[in-house]
Every structure is written in structure tokens, then in C-alpha cells.
Amino acid sequence: MSQPIAVDGPRILVALDFPDAQAxxxxxxxxxxxxxxxxxxxxxxxxxxxxxxxxxxxxxxxVFLDLKFHDIPNTVASACRAAAELGVWMVNVHALGGSKMMRAAREALAEFPNRPLLIAVTVLTSHDAESLAEIGLQEAPAAAVARLARLVDASGLDGVVCSAREAALLREQRGPDFKLVCPGIRPSGAVQDDQSRITTPADAIDLGVDYMVIGRPITRATDPLAALAKIEKEIGKRGKA
Structure with missing residues (x-):
């Protein structure tokens, strides 16, 4: 079990997976x-x-602007700059874009005095070993995540999006300041939906997760704030900074 990491502000990121602004x-x-x-x-x-x-x-x-920028370095740098000008708290790129692209994104944000956190996607939580092999990555998901996280860290980014199942390994390898943002979090008793690799909020904290992305258990609840409160209770003292 990893020592819980102290973070500023709420750990729960509610995924607004809706088709329009009104909803x-x-x-x-x-x-x-x-x-x-x-x-x-x-x-x-x-x-x-x-x-x-x-x-x-x-x-x-x-606001975490989750657009997973993946393009030539100049284009990604410009997109990250535009996100910073919006005032977002966090923005992400895709680690498969490579170190040159990630460094360009980092340098574009360096000019902002209160820049957003810059993180990178490693392996989507919907992937398993079979689907990774289908796209030419023969590694197990955990090995692919660790390799890409090493590249992200070397490129000077703040952290990664990863499965909580790899969080303890990444915390050990990358240290306490490397941000771990984890989707695929489901409260105890919730349905799995389309996530192949999931864990509970309390377990995520114990594994060293900084921020957890939670969508349907909150957004589809009859009382979203009550659902949020239930997750906060499940996290308990382990989730407090």
C-alpha cells in the first residue's frame, strides 16, 4: 500500500460525458x-x-480539458497554449506523440504564470493485452504504461493518465510529485460499464492516485451530490490532503 498523497483541492473529477451544454x-x-x-x-x-x-x-x-492532443509538435503546442488561455486547470496530450511533441507542449505552457497542469495519456483504461496486441503493442498493459510514463517524466510533464492498477508501480518509479490521474474508478457495487481495468475510490487512494475521474456513478445518479458524498465517505480520511 502506498502512502496517500496530499493534494490541493478536490480529488474527484466528474466526467461531463454529455452530448450538449444544456444537459x-x-x-x-x-x-x-x-x-x-x-x-x-x-x-x-x-x-x-x-x-x-x-x-x-x-x-x-x-476544469480538466481532456482532448488528448496528438499531432505534430507545433500544432500541439498551439493547442495547449489556447487551452491555457481559456483558464483550464489541467490539459492533456497523448504520450504516443513522442518526446519532441511533449516537450513542445511543455514549453508552450511555460510562458503562463499560472499554467495548467500538463499530463499525458499512456494506455486507455478500455485496453487490455489483447487489444494492445491488435494495434502492435505486444507488452502487457502495465509494462506499456510504465514505459510511456518514463518518457512523459523525461519530457518534463506533470504526470499521466493511467489505470489505478498501475498507480502503485508508477508512484514507486516516478516519485511523489508525479501526478497520477485515473479513470476507470467505480464505487463499491457500481457496474463496470466499458472499463476493462477498474478499482474503487478507497483502493485508488491507497495505491497512490492523486485524482480520480468518475462519470456515470455520479452523472447518472438520481441525486448527484448524494452520490458524490457517498464516494467521499468511501474514500474517508485516506482521501483528505
Missing amino acids: ALALVEQLDPARCRLKVGKELFVAAGPVFVRQLIDQGYD
């Missing part, structure tokens, strides 16, 4: 920016755009 805002109005952060992904960003992201920020929320 997302209906959920957001039931939450509390003092108790959670928000993740905006591709579907919602394409539908609602930067104006919607600014609206969330204006309501007091820290």
Missing part, C-alpha cells in the same frame, strides 16, 4: 465546485466549445 449544465448545477472538479472531453467540447468551458470556470470549477 451538462443541468448536472453541474447540482454539484459543488468546492467538492469536485470537472472533466470536459471531446464530445462535449465539440458540441459546446470554448465558451462553455469558460462558463464552467466562471462558476468556480477547475
